[in-house]
Amino acid sequence: MSPVPPTAPRSPRTKAPKARAAAAPATRFQGPRPLGACVAPVIAPAARRQGFAQVELLSRWPAIVGERMGRSTAPVKLAWPRGREEGATLHIVATGTAALELQHSAGVLLERINAYLGFRAVERLAMAQGYAGRAPARPPRAAPSPASTAQAADLAAKVQPGPLRDALARLGAEVLQTESLHTRR
CATH class of the missing domain: 3.30.300 (GMP Synthetase; Chain A, domain 3)
Incomplete structure (x- = not known):
């Protein structure tokens, strides 16, 4: 094995960034912040x-x-x-x-x-x-009918049981409910 040569002393320019980095306080991620605090x-x-x-x-x-x-x-x-x-x-x-x-x-x-x-x-x-720039409040949506919920569950039955299947069944029930409301008019 060959001896390791001693390292040359660093100039003040190379020490400055490390010294500044060490002096700066470390910021820690403290979780998500409210949107209002960011805006x-x-x-x-x-x-x-x-x-x-x-x-x-x-x-x-x-x-x-x-x-x-x-x-x-x-x-x-x-x-x-x-x-x-x-x-x-x-x-x-x-x-x-x-x-x-x-x-x-x-x-x-x-x-x-x-x-x-x-x-x-x-x-x-x-x-x-004039226009105040705020959107009017929407009335809450009605829950899907039992018929559209059952039809959506039948359509989602092809997917493996789990959260994806449940989400697809809920989405399908909403879509079927909306379609039935539009066809009645």
Whole structure:
């Protein structure tokens, strides 16, 4: 065996990246994060351009103003007066009938918004009538009929028993139920 030659001393340039890597805290994967936690940093710059320092005012709008009012209204812009930290105007777009309701309940909404923000930030509401950008809630689907469930189970019987077969039977029952609803019309 030949002797192993001694290694040459490293220059300061080669030590620096290792030293930085060792000094940086190790991040650990802590499991899946809620989508809202990932989206907020992405939309924050666009929200700030519209005057929203807190993105939560946009993302939690239905919880702040109420579910029914939240479906038919949306905050658009928060205009701050120059040199003041209070007395902002919140611009809201609302659908037809919601605009009238919003106008009548403006005082209550101002209290809710300011309570959420933690100080008297919003002094007045400016309303515009238009599309609020939220999809209407869908009514829940009816469960498949026993006839379509039995027919789907017969069709899925060719597949080996297990989770795949069960999933195919459920899917088939939904498809058959939808087809029977469309042919009745």
